[in-house]
Amino acid sequence: QVQLRESGPGLVKPSQTLSLTCSVSGGSITRGGYYWSWFRQHSGKGLDWIGYVYNSGRTYYNPSLKSRVSISIETSNNQFSLRLNSVTAADTAVYYCARGWYNSIRNTFDIWGQGTMVTVSS
């Protein structure tokens, strides 16, 4: 069974770069029909989509974050990563990674990590 797990620093200083990794176990990240995504949730708020990456390396980002975000896939390590630069306190949130699954009848985020809290503070 495929599982995802987020990892990375829980504390980042303002103006620095937030870097998180999502490790995929139980299946290959290169398998067709899937893509790999990042989300976040500010305290007491709803879910926000950050972006996703296909096995090809092609990426799509939330327009509101596009200038600061980069998502990459590392097939050799079966993981994908998020980098968000120039962070501020407004980037403090729980960050989730998830697998996107698409075919002729569905396009869903069907497997999620448990989430990791990131605080931006000096």
Next chain:
Amino acid sequence: DIQMTQSPSSLSASVGDRVTITCQASQDITTNLNWYQHKPGKAPKLLIFDASNLETGVPSRFRGSGSGTDFTFTISSLQPEDIASYYCQQYEDLVTFGGGTKVEVK
């Protein structure tokens, strides 16, 4: 950008009650809509895909309907384990979530 307006933002209901949540898209998204359940400290869980299809293993008391711009999510008989927040999500153009509905027990 496609905006998703979800209502209500919160509701309180009794066990056994029928619960209804609506989601309105700012433009036609055909049936490119999913519904998720999210409990505090847990991973979000996919319940409904393509507006009305029940994900494998999800109880049949959960139902989705609608197309175009107007969608409805229903829990036919609220159970204690259904206490959570629920989100609609469109994939017609990139990804957008509704603001969420927090479901509580009276």
